Amino acid sequence: MANFTLILKEHKIVADGTDFYAFVKPADFTFEAGQYVAMMVSHLVAPDNRAGVRSLSISSAPYEEHLHFTMRTGESGFKQTMAALKPGDTVAVTKAIGHFTLSQAADGLPIVFLVGGIGITPVRSILKQAAHEENERSFTVLYSNRFVKDATFHEELKNVKLKNFQYVTTLSQDTMPCSGGNEERGYICESMVRKYVSDVQGVWFYIVGGPAFVEAMEKMLSDMGVTKERQVSDPFTGLTGAPKK
Numbered sequence: 001m002a003n004f005t006l007i008l009k010e011h012k013i014v015a016d017g018t019d020f021y022a023f024v025k026p027a028d029f030t031f032e033a034g035q036y037v038a039m040m041v042s043h044l045v046a047p048d049n050r051a052g053v054r055s056l057s058i059s060s061a062p063y064e065e066h067l068h069f070t071m072r073t074g075e076s077g078f079k080q081t082m083a084a085l086k087p088g089d090t091v092a093v094t095k096a097i098g099h100f101t102l103s104q105a106a107d108g109l110p111i112v113f114l115v116g117g118i119g120i121t122p123v124r125s126i127l128k129q130a131a132h133e134e135n136e137r138s139f140t141v142l143y144s145n146r147f148v149k150d151a152t153f154h155e156e157l158k159n160v161k162l163k164n165f166q167y168v169t170t171l172s173q174d175t176m177p178c179s180g181g182n183e184e185r186g187y188i189c190e191s192m193v194r195k196y197v198s199d200v201q202g203v204w205f206y207i208v209g210g211p212a213f214v215e216a217m218e219k220m221l222s223d224m225g226v227t228k229e230r231q232v233s234d235p236f237t238g239l240t241g242a243p244k245k
């Protein structure tokens with residue numbers, strides 16, 4: 001199954017209950033921003049219900065030096081084995097696959113990302129690559145988390161250097177008042193989308209997160225009259241919820 005061996009360079013925590021792994025990128029590994037791999041760990045430190053294999057989006061951009069993966073911490077054998085890796089240890093991955101890429105929307109219309117939690121991983125890759133290429137297309141991100149401490153890459157994304165860029169965070173559990181620009185409370189809903197997207201029929205919606213989130217967003221867009229043809233979805237099958245508190 002696996003085509004590439006990756007050598008771990010660095011492991012760190014980047015948000016509450018969220019692990020970041022950087023690997024040396026093999027010279028012949030290529031991918032399009034937004035794609036994912038199947039990763040396999042060997043020498044499981046605990047039993048695993050899925051034989052040590054998980055699908056993971058690549059959170060780094062193609063132009064970046066290393067290959068990054070960012071995942072919610074968990075108790076599964078796979079996650080425990082990942083957490084025990086030391087620099088120099090290896091994992092195996094397939095070649096990159098997946099359609100959650102800008103190739104799906106080659107017409108240049110604005111892109112609106114609806115993101116639930118750790119679904120931000122392919123979005124970071126796409127935005128960083130777009131900034132690197134000085135892409136002048138319009139990008140909007142509506143990024144939903146329970147609390148700001150769960151919002152992976154928050155500081156970095158706030159400061160992405162894109163010419164036409166709106167970055168909006170919404171916190172579903174935070175009871176503190178909003179601290180200012182482009183901050184919301186509650187779940188992503190129709191009025192929130194319309195507040196930041198003036199012409200919902202004239203954009204592409206890219207939806208990514210756990211299956212329940214993606215399903216809820218698809219229903220909302222369908223109720224708003226947005227056609228399926230302008231939606232690209234990436235449900236993180238297997239992801240069951242927000243990190244433990």
Ligand SMILES: Cc1cc2nc3c(=O)[nH]c(=O)nc-3n(C[C@H](O)[C@H](O)[C@H](O)COP(=O)(O)OP(=O)(O)OC[C@H]3O[C@@H](n4cnc5c(N)ncnc54)[C@H](O)[C@@H]3O)c2cc1C
Pocket residue numbers: 036049050054055056057058070071072073074075076077078079118121122234235236237238239240241
């Ligand atoms: C295209 C795609 C891209 C994805 N990209 C990402 C990504 O970038 N980042 C990311 O985090 N996820 C991503 N996922 C989801 C990922 O593949 C996993 O399904 C997810 O991270 C959950 O894996 P897990 O090992 O924690 O839980 P699983 O083993 O799948 O278990 C499901 C639930 O059971 C619990 N559980 C499992 N074993 C135990 C145990 N022994 N004791 C107690 N509880 C247990 C887990 O905590 C979890 O809540 C992606 C999925 C797809 C399909």
